[in-house]
Amino acid sequence: MSSPVLRVRPRVWIGFAIWIAYVLVVFGVQVASGIPYDEWGDSGSNLFLGGGLSLIVATILLAITTSVLGWWRPALFEDTRSHHRWPVFVPILLALTAILTLAVTDWASYDGAFFAASLVLLLVGFTEEMTSRGLMIVALRSRLSEVWVWFLSSAAFGLMHFMNFFLGQDLVPTLIQVGSAFAIGTVFYILRRTTGTLIWAMVLHAVWDFSVFAVGHGNPGPLANALGVLQMTIGILAIAVVWFTFRSTRTADADATV
Template identity: 65%
Template sequence: MTTTAPSALRVRPRIWIGLAIWVGYLALVFTIQVSTGIPYDEWGDSAGNLFFGGGLSLIIATVLLAITTSLLGWWRPALFERERSRHRWPIFVPILAATAVVMNLAGTDWASYSGAFLAASVALLLVGFTEELVNRGLLVVALRSSLHEGWVWFISSALFGLGHLINIALGAPDGGTVIQVLSAFLGGTIFYILRRTTGSLIWAMVLHGLWDFSVFATGVGTPADLVYLANVVYLTAGFLALAVVAFVIRGAHERADAAASPADPSRW
C-alpha cells in the first residue's frame, strides 16, 4: 500500500478538466512547433533543429503544466496511487520495455553525436514528464472522478495514442504516424501498468523519457542490428501489456469520491 501525506485538492476533479488539459497541451506543443517552421522529419538534421523543433515546446510545456497542476492542487493524486495494485507481477512488462531501452542505447552510433547535438537531444527527456503528467497524471485524476478504472486505463491510453496524430500536420508521413499511434496506445498501457504496480507515476515518467530519447538516438548515424531487435522486444511488451492489464485494474480503489469537499485533505 502506498502511503501519502495529506494534500488538499483545490479544484474538484472533473472529466472536462482533464480533457481540456489534454487538448490544451496538444494545441500548445503544435503551435510552438509549427511556429519554428522546422518539419518533423528534419529535427534530426542539426542540434538547432532538434532544440527549436522539439525541445523548446517541451520546456515551455513543462513550466505551464507545473503551474496548472499547482493551481489545481492535483500533484499528489497525479503522481501517486492511493494503493498499489494487489498484483505486482505484471511489472515484468515495463521491465521488458526497459530492456528494449538498454538495447537501443547499446546499439546507438554514439560516435556520430556531436556535443551540441547530444545536449539538444537531452531536452527530449522532458517528454516523459509532460506526456505522462498530462495523460497518466492529470487526465487519469479527472477520469477517476466518474469512471470505472477500466475506462480510465482505456481512455487515457487511447488519447495518448491519438495525440500523436498532430505529427502528420508537423510533416510526419501518414502511414508511419498511424503505426506510431497504435504503438503509443500499447506504450501507454505499459506506463499505466508501471504506475499501478509501483504506486507512482514517476517511474513511468522516467521510462517514457528514456524510451523516446533512445528511439531518437538510434536515428543518428548507423545503428547496430541490436536496435531492430529492441523494437521487437518493445512491441512484444506492448502486446503483453494488453494481456495482463486487467490484473492491475482489478480491485482498484482510486475513483475520486464526488461527495468529498474539494478542500478535504483526507482524500489523499
C-alpha cells in the same frame, strides 16, 4: 491513506481540456519553429527548436496548471496500488529494451550540440505522463471505472502523436505510431499501478523516448532492426496483462474481511 483535499474538484472535462491545451501548445510551438518533423535529426539547433523548446514551454505550463488545481499528489501517487504486482515485469522488459537500444546507438555520430538538444527531449517523460497518466487519470477517476481510466488515458496518449502527421510525417507511419503509443502507454499505466507512483513511469518514458530517438541517428548496430519487434511484443504483453492491475489493494483488503 486518506485522500488529500484538492483545490479544484476533479472533473472528466478538465482532464480532456488539459489534454487539448497540451496538444495545441506543443503543436503551436513546433509549427512556429518552421522545422518539419522529419528534419529534427539534421542538427542540434533543429532538434532543440523543433522539439525541445515546445517541451520546455509545456513543462512550465503543466507545473503551473497542476499547482493551481492542487492535483500534484493524486497525479503523482496512487491512493491504492494494484493488488497484483507481477505485471511490473512488462515495464521491466521495456527498460531492458531501452538499455539494449542505447547500446546499439551510433554515439560517434553525435556532436555536443546535438547531444545537449537530445537531453532536453527527456522532458517528454514529465510532460506526456503528467498530461495523459497524471492529470488525465485524476480527472477520469472522478466518474469512471478503472477499465475506462486505462483505456481513455492510453487512447489520449496515442492520439497525442497524431500531431506528427500535421508536422510533415506520412500518414501510415503516423497511424502506426499512434497504435504503438497506445500499447506503450499501457506499459506506463501498469508501472504506475504496480509501483504506486507516476514518477517511475516518467523516468522510463523519458529514457525510452530518448533511446528510440538516439538509435535513429547515425548508423545503428545490426540489432536495431529487431527493436521494433521487441517493442511490439512488449506492447501486446502489456495489453494482455493490464486487466490484472485494475483491482486495488484496498478492494482486496475489503474482500478479505467479508
